[in-house]
Amino acid sequence: MNKAILSILGRDRPGIVASVSRALTDLNCNIENVSQTMLQREFAGIFIVSTPREMTADDLHREMDSSLSPLGLHVYTKPCEGGEDDCVAQGAEPFVITTKGPDRKGLVAGISEVIARHGVNITNLQAVFKGGADPGDNIMIYEVDVPAAVDQQILANELRAKAESLHMEISIQHRNIFEAINRI
Amino acid sequence: MLTCREIISTLEMVKNENLDVRTVTLGINLLDCAGPDPGDVRHRITERILSLAGDFVQLCDGIGQKYGIPVVNKRIAVSPMAVVGAALSPEHLVDVAKTLDDVAREVHVDFIGGFSALVEKGMARGDRSLIAAIPEALSATERVCASVNVATTRAGINVDAVLLMGKTVKRAARLTADRDGVACTKLCVFANIPEDIPFMAGAYLGIGEADAVINVGVSGPGVVKKAVERALAADPAMDLGSLSELIKKTAYKVTRVGELIGREVAQKLKIRFGVVDLSLAPTPNVGDSVGEIFQSLGLRAIGVPGTTAALALLNDAVKKGGAFASSRVGGLSGAFIPVSEDLNISEAVRDGHLCLEKLEAITSVCSVGLDMVALPGDTTEETLSAIIADEMAIGVVNNKTTATRLIPVPGKGPGEKAYFGGLMGHSTIISVNNGSGDNPFIRRGGLVPAPIHSLRN
Numbered sequence: 053m054n055k056a057i058l059s060i061l062g063r064d065r066p067g068i069v070a071s072v073s074r075a076l077t078d079l080n081c082n083i084e085n086v087s088q089t090m091l092q093r094e095f096a097g098i099f100i101v102s103t104p105r106e107m108t109a110d111d112l113h114r115e116m117d118s119s120l121s122p123l124g125l126h127v128y129t130k131p132c133e134g135g136e137d138d139c140v141a142q143g144a145e146p147f148v149i150t151t152k153g154p155d156r157k158g159l160v161a162g163i164s165e166v167i168a169r170h171g172v173n174i175t176n177l178q179a180v181f182k183g184g185a186d187p188g189d190n191i192m193i194y195e196v197d198v199p200a201a202v203d204q205q206i207l208a209n210e211l212r213a214k215a216e217s218l219h220m221e222i223s224i225q226h227r228n229i230f231e232a233i234n235r236i
Numbered sequence: 237m238l239t240c241r242e243i244i245s246t247l248e249m250v251k252n253e254n255l256d257v258r259t260v261t262l263g264i265n266l267l268d269c270a271g272p273d274p275g276d277v278r279h280r281i282t283e284r285i286l287s288l289a290g291d292f293v294q295l296c297d298g299i300g301q302k303y304g305i306p307v308v309n310k311r312i313a314v315s316p317m318a319v320v321g322a323a324l325s326p327e328h329l330v331d332v333a334k335t336l337d338d339v340a341r342e343v344h345v346d347f348i349g350g351f352s353a354l355v356e357k358g359m360a361r362g363d364r365s366l367i368a369a370i371p372e373a374l375s376a377t378e379r380v381c382a383s384v385n386v387a388t389t390r391a392g393i394n395v396d397a398v399l400l401m402g403k404t405v406k407r408a409a410r411l412t413a414d415r416d417g418v419a420c421t422k423l424c425v426f427a428n429i430p431e432d433i434p435f436m437a438g439a440y441l442g443i444g445e446a447d448a449v450i451n452v453g454v455s456g457p458g459v460v461k462k463a464v465e466r467a468l469a470a471d472p473a474m475d476l477g478s479l480s481e482l483i484k485k486t487a488y489k490v491t492r493v494g495e496l497i498g499r500e501v502a503q504k505l506k507i508r509f510g511v512v513d514l515s516l517a518p519t520p521n522v523g524d525s526v527g528e529i530f531q532s533l534g535l536r537a538i539g540v541p542g543t544t545a546a547l548a549l550l551n552d553a554v555k556k557g558g559a560f561a562s563s564r565v566g567g568l569s570g571a572f573i574p575v576s577e578d579l580n581i582s583e584a585v586r587d588g589h590l591c592l593e594k595l596e597a598i599t600s601v602c603s604v605g606l607d608m609v610a611l612p613g614d615t616t617e618e619t620l621s622a623i624i625a626d627e628m629a630i631g632v633v634n635n636k637t638t639a640t641r642l643i644p645v646p647g648k649g650p651g652e653k654a655y656f657g658g659l660m661g662h663s664t665i666i667s668v669n670n671g672s673g674d675n676p677f678i679r680r681g682g683l684v685p686a687p688i689h690s691l692r693n
Contacts, residue, residue: 225304
């Protein structure tokens with residue numbers, strides 16, 4: 053059994069997941085994981101599927117593209133290497149980094165550069181930039197895994213300095229506080 | 237995955253609504269430091285506290301930073317000094333207080349509680365020495381807090397001790413006359429004192445407690461007020477039942493923060509986690525006031541008709557939400573109404589909305605009692621004792637904790653301002669109506685028996 057990963061992009065409307073999954077079923081593929089999201093009016097979905105042994109990723113791409121491009125959906129496909137969680141650092145602590153500040157170019161680039169330099173993995177990122185100077189309209193929320201070997205104090209100080217240079221407020225908090233307050 | 241709303245609402249609570257952990261209090265058992273030699277006792281006390289509390293403040297600050305929640309106060313509560321120093325004279329106990337003050341400064345805690353005696357049923361030699369030492373001890377130190385339990389529901393009220401406390405309060409005020417009687421802000425007289433209060437000035441480590449324990453006091457009046465205001469903006473017709481539900485949910489969130497941080501401090505120090513005290517504790521800052529919650533609920537000010545009912549609702553909702561959030565609840569657990577420490581309450585006194593009688597009435601439905609109440613300097617010892625006795629009666633009969641922290645401000649009269657500084661705040665002096673003249677009733681002394689409902693076995 054082979055695995056492939058597909059990402060599907062297109063203008064959002066009812067029926068996209070149904071069309072994709074129907075096409076996969078017709079090709080005798082089994083869906084293992086799906087995640088979909090919407091940004092503004094655009095749909096993005098990621099599907100990890102197991103494919104019949106004789107089918108290559110190129111075959112899959114060709115078939116899916118011919119089914120989905122008439123519907124205005126773009127398909128990207130690549131073979132999926134096995135193994136799970138191989139990039140998750142051992143003993144990492146989950147933190148949430150939140151920024152607020154007036155919109156300008158380079159905000160995500162600035163913050164994510166510091167995060168990357170410390171070998172910290174971003175596990176989820178949500179960012180909304182409505183533009184303008186109201187800090188509440190321009191928010192980034194990074195969920196990250198900070199490896200045990202990283203000095204949290206140095207990371208926090210560098211993030212604060214970067215945020216200040218970008219005129220943003222920043223909070224760096226262990227994820228447990230959000231769990232404790234919001235979830236039973 | 238967390239939702240955007242969960243993250244933003246939590247940040248709002250911290251940044252704009254003063255969500256914090258009001259105090260993490262390290263309880264330290266000093267009973268085995270007792271002995272007849274004052275030098276030895278002081279040495280052992282210093283060694284014990286330094287060995288347990290050396291990194292305490294730094295650790296709390298580090299954990300506060302990790303979660304982005306400030307741990308505002310770090311404090312220590314010790315075994316009642318009347319027991320530890322039972323063999324010592326009042327003069328030597330004043331020296332012990334100075335030792336506690338020095339060691340508190342050394343480990344950077346802002347208060348150390350436990351200069352305390354439990355005398356609800358009678359006074360032993362150590363208790364008498366300790367009470368005699370209180371005025372000097374509190375005026376010669378900055379950080380030491382004293383408390384005396386003079387009544388319980390099981391034992392009744394020790395009016396002899398109440399009379400002695402009237403004298404003690406008066407003398408403590410006199411010794412700090414140049415600072416508006418600030419020594420009295422560190423002295424509580426209790427009925428039914430809990431053994432695990434993390435809040436000052438009543439914190440001490442009970443006789444039934446372990447070697448060391450971490451107790452946490454949560455805060456959150458600002459968070460509750462904002463939640464009420466938001467809900468009423470969305471639905472102006474909201475009824476009291478729904479408001480109670482809302483406060484309950486908010487108290488749950490606030491308590492979870494305290495529990496999380498307290499447990500982590502305890503784990504890092506390898507000390508057992510004790511309790512979360514679910515009290516709404518105000519500070520003299522705008523937006524961090526219990527008094528403001530009354531206004532959000534629709535009362536003109538704390539003190540006007542409806543106040544007692546509103547406080548009953550608030551106190552009940554805080555307890556219910558908190559009890560669900562924490563596995564171990566203790567201490568006082570209720571809303572605090574310390575007059576000078578809460579800007580809004582102190583303004584209600586200034587504007588004439590809140591008088592001593594109404595304050596006493598509302599203490600029947602909340603925790604603590606006549607807390608941080610500035611009285612005229614000419615209030616007599618007898619009148620002070622009578623006010624204390626009234627407050628103790630409310631606690632004893634209602635099977636709850638009550639306390640007084642009264643400050644007869646030397647040289648000042650009703651309507652004048654008293655300034656205590658820092659967290660202790662400032663307040664308009666409240667008049668004591670019908671307080672002048674003799675009070676032969678209280679002078680009789682003796683014991684007021686326990687109420688019939690104390691016979692529960």
